[in-house]
Amino acid sequence: MSAVFEQIFQVGFLAAIIRIATPLAFATLGEMFSERAGVLNLGIEGIMLLSAMAGFTAASLSGSLWLGVLVAVLVGALMGALHALFTVALGLSQHVCGIGVTLFCSGLAYFLYRLIFGQQSVPPSIGGFKPVPIPLLADIPILGPAVFNQFTLVYLAIIAVPLAAFVLYRTPWGLSVRMVGENPRAADSAGVSVIATRFQAVILGGALMGLAGAFLTMAQFNAFTFGVVSGRGWVAIALVVFGRWDPWRSAGAALLFAFVDALQLRMQASGLGHIPYEAFLMLPFIFTIVAMAIMSRNAVAPSALLKPFRREER
Amino acid sequence: MSASLIEMRGITKSFGAVKANEGVDLSVAPGEILGLLGENGAGKTTLMNVLFGAYAPDAGEILVEGRPVAIHNSADALAAGIGMVHQHFHLAPRLTVLENLLIGIAGKSGRIDRARGLARLTEISRQYGLSLDPNLPVSALSVGEQQRLEIIKALFRGAKLLILDEPTAVLAPSEVDGLFAALRSMAAQGLGIIFISHKLNEVRALTHRCVVLRHGKVAGRVDHPAGTTSAEMATLMCGHEIVPPVKEASTPGASVLTLDGISTSGHAGTPLRDVSLFVRAGEILGIAGVSGNGQRALADVISGMLPPRSGTMTIAGKKVAQFSPRELQALGLGRIPEDRMTTGLVTNLPLVDSMVLPRIGTEAFSRKGLLNPAAIRAFAEAQIEAYDIRCPGPMVRAGALSGGNLQKALLARELAFDPKVLIVSQPTRGLDIGAARFIHEKFLAMRAKGCGIIVIGEDLEELLMLSDRIAVMYEGRIAGTLPSADATVARLGLMMTGAGHTGEAA
Ligand SMILES: Nc1ncnc2c1ncn2[C@@H]1O[C@H](COP(=O)(O)OP(=O)(O)OP(=O)(O)O)[C@@H](O)[C@H]1O
Ligand SMILES: [Mg+2]
Numbered sequence: 007m008s009a010v011f012e013q014i015f016q017v018g019f020l021a022a023i024i025r026i027a028t029p030l031a032f033a034t035l036g037e038m039f040s041e042r043a044g045v046l047n048l049g050i051e052g053i054m055l056l057s058a059m060a061g062f063t064a065a066s067l068s069g070s071l072w073l074g075v076l077v078a079v080l081v082g083a084l085m086g087a088l089h090a091l092f093t094v095a096l097g098l099s100q101h102v103c104g105i106g107v108t109l110f111c112s113g114l115a116y117f118l119y120r121l122i123f124g125q126q127s128v129p130p131s132i133g134g135f136k137p138v139p140i141p142l143l144a145d146i147p148i149l150g151p152a153v154f155n156q157f158t159l160v161y162l163a164i165i166a167v168p169l170a171a172f173v174l175y176r177t178p179w180g181l182s183v184r185m186v187g188e189n190p191r192a193a194d195s196a197g198v199s200v201i202a203t204r205f206q207a208v209i210l211g212g213a214l215m216g217l218a219g220a221f222l223t224m225a226q227f228n229a230f231t232f233g234v235v236s237g238r239g240w241v242a243i244a245l246v247v248f249g250r251w252d253p254w255r256s257a258g259a260a261l262l263f264a265f266v267d268a269l270q271l272r273m274q275a276s277g278l279g280h281i282p283y284e285a286f287l288m289l290p291f292i293f294t295i296v297a298m299a300i301m302s303r304n305a306v307a308p309s310a311l312l313k314p315f316r317r318e319e320r
Numbered sequence: 321m322s323a324s325l326i327e328m329r330g331i332t333k334s335f336g337a338v339k340a341n342e343g344v345d346l347s348v349a350p351g352e353i354l355g356l357l358g359e360n361g362a363g364k365t366t367l368m369n370v371l372f373g374a375y376a377p378d379a380g381e382i383l384v385e386g387r388p389v390a391i392h393n394s395a396d397a398l399a400a401g402i403g404m405v406h407q408h409f410h411l412a413p414r415l416t417v418l419e420n421l422l423i424g425i426a427g428k429s430g431r432i433d434r435a436r437g438l439a440r441l442t443e444i445s446r447q448y449g450l451s452l453d454p455n456l457p458v459s460a461l462s463v464g465e466q467q468r469l470e471i472i473k474a475l476f477r478g479a480k481l482l483i484l485d486e487p488t489a490v491l492a493p494s495e496v497d498g499l500f501a502a503l504r505s506m507a508a509q510g511l512g513i514i515f516i517s518h519k520l521n522e523v524r525a526l527t528h529r530c531v532v533l534r535h536g537k538v539a540g541r542v543d544h545p546a547g548t549t550s551a552e553m554a555t556l557m558c559g560h561e562i563v564p565p566v567k568e569a570s571t572p573g574a575s576v577l578t579l580d581g582i583s584t585s586g587h588a589g590t591p592l593r594d595v596s597l598f599v600r601a602g603e604i605l606g607i608a609g610v611s612g613n614g615q616r617a618l619a620d621v622i623s624g625m626l627p628p629r630s631g632t633m634t635i636a637g638k639k640v641a642q643f644s645p646r647e648l649q650a651l652g653l654g655r656i657p658e659d660r661m662t663t664g665l666v667t668n669l670p671l672v673d674s675m676v677l678p679r680i681g682t683e684a685f686s687r688k689g690l691l692n693p694a695a696i697r698a699f700a701e702a703q704i705e706a707y708d709i710r711c712p713g714p715m716v717r718a719g720a721l722s723g724g725n726l727q728k729a730l731l732a733r734e735l736a737f738d739p740k741v742l743i744v745s746q747p748t749r750g751l752d753i754g755a756a757r758f759i760h761e762k763f764l765a766m767r768a769k770g771c772g773i774i775v776i777g778e779d780l781e782e783l784l785m786l787s788d789r790i791a792v793m794y795e796g797r798i799a800g801t802l803p804s805a806d807a808t809v810a811r812l813g814l815m816m817t818g819a820g821h822t823g824e825a826a
Binding site: 184195197 | 399426430
């Protein structure tokens, strides 16, 4: 048994957690910004897929990975704007429009991918991002190779968490976002444009979802497949609740999920072969459900979540 | 005309077929407190929302210090020096006082400027005697404090004109004095104030001048409110004289509702502690007290929403077993809740649904488990007619009705089935005197028919006028009960503070 344990908790384990957590952290922060402004974005799964595809395509056609990232972010932002157009400007149902955006983005991703790359037996791949060790820090035992010998996008995710907290809690714009998510009428009567603020938050959220997609196809898998997102978007929605709409807690939730996921991968690979691997695959999701059930009992969603704002209505 | 701070000329605003404002002219000078009066639905809030940029007028112009300004949204209004305290507060409960103040205010190098915000807050509290703890979440503030925050918010943004839409409707009588002192001090320092209220004695005490709206038009102006009687103002508002209802002497019958040693726990707000009281047929029992002394729990127990921890309740001789709203309704209880918007009506559904909601499963409205739409509609239409509920029809969204009309709808719904006992909270809060009078008359008519009524309220004059006996609640107990013939505002006021424990059940 201890041999199994050793195999699971080897040096690469921590690094794996960080890598698995990165796209989740981007996506969770993105969804959190949107929801803090009062807009549930169920388009997340599709937005991640389309951005992953667009970023991959741009990178493989141009040869520039960073151009790929840029395209993914722009596509994410654009789809965020599309969702905002329906739900914020037109005040349509956030559930219906979100699912619509996911279906639209997924369909578009499949279609464009087939159009550009055709049907190939082995999916084309690119040489993705390489880990960039940070001098000195990378030499710290255990922590060094795991945290400071990572892709640049991972560092970006690590910076994104405190940055998101700063923006949300310390800037006037962040205050406006929180206010339009709590009581849009209060924001409106204080001279803040509810529509503009919500648009901005949903677009920023979309851009972050785009980054998550970019990470999947350009750092993690270095190829695009139709299952590349495989529910990470839905998980992010759960993690936002789990993280109680707070950047730090949301990032913590992403790490915890990544821990369980990494654990289950190791357990699959280890000697516990008599258990069907599907059982392990379920683990992170069971974890999410249980954690949600416990945590969401006293989590309070932004009061105006799901509620469109129309000024002359009472 | 002296230099006016704000002038509105020929303001017209319609909502569909409803003309909420029609050619309204109005002006306020610096240092002046202007009263804005009118029946429910006369268009006061609409006019102020136009001034504050929340609604776009169909016609008319607004001048600030003599210059025409275009006000398209609240940001424009704030920039022009117009601040508004809405009828329903515009605050985010989970954010702090300071955050609610700083919303929409540009920061310093991209960050929220807390230091400057705090400095400004201290300055305002010194200047007008309004203070608040900046770090408390708004949800921890009392209603009076939330209102103070709204006023501070307007001053914080440099308002030269402050609009207050029915600020006293939510305040306890003692808090009103504090508000008036602050408003007088603001006016003395050159601010203009527009004050909306249905309480004419307040208007006469506070304002320098009044504008009266009726059906969206200016029906009259009063230049010396202090020298006018409330009756004259009421006539101007309603277009006809309002006569106070006559309370005929009556001999109460047997007790229809008895509470014996009721105590509660696990309830937001003050729990009840050993409350015993009774109401007889043909009698009105007033429950006075500063709000938050257990009135909520009392109303919830009687209406079956909060089962008590101990004690018994009997309605018309039958002991209440389950404490469910349905059981109590079956026993003959009618209920008009304090908050008509949340526990009274379903604001997003057609009015007709709310009118039949409590009895939706009864034979009157359904057959074999299916609704009977024709009967439901006929009922709603009959009540709209009988109670003069002003609305486009039974299918209108309930939330679109004005406060007075919502209250009439609730009353119509509860009285239609001849309850034996009626429990009402704050029955005329926010209603104009015409509507209030109408409701008082209905209560007295029910009393004459032998219904036992409990009226929970903060307006002592109203309680004195309606009740046969008045019980005072203090910290979850009945501090004493007086026959209303022996009660005075002063004596009740004393009992409400817990002092002067008087009287046994009379
Ligand atoms: N947002 C709205 N949509 C539709 N109709 C409205 C709206 N706001 C007001 N109205 C209608 O316009 C009329 C004037 O309403 P308003 O709220 O201005 O009255 P008020 O004088 O403030 O009444 P109250 O004393 O009850 O507050 C009413 O008939 C009301 O139903
Ligand atoms: Mg009003």
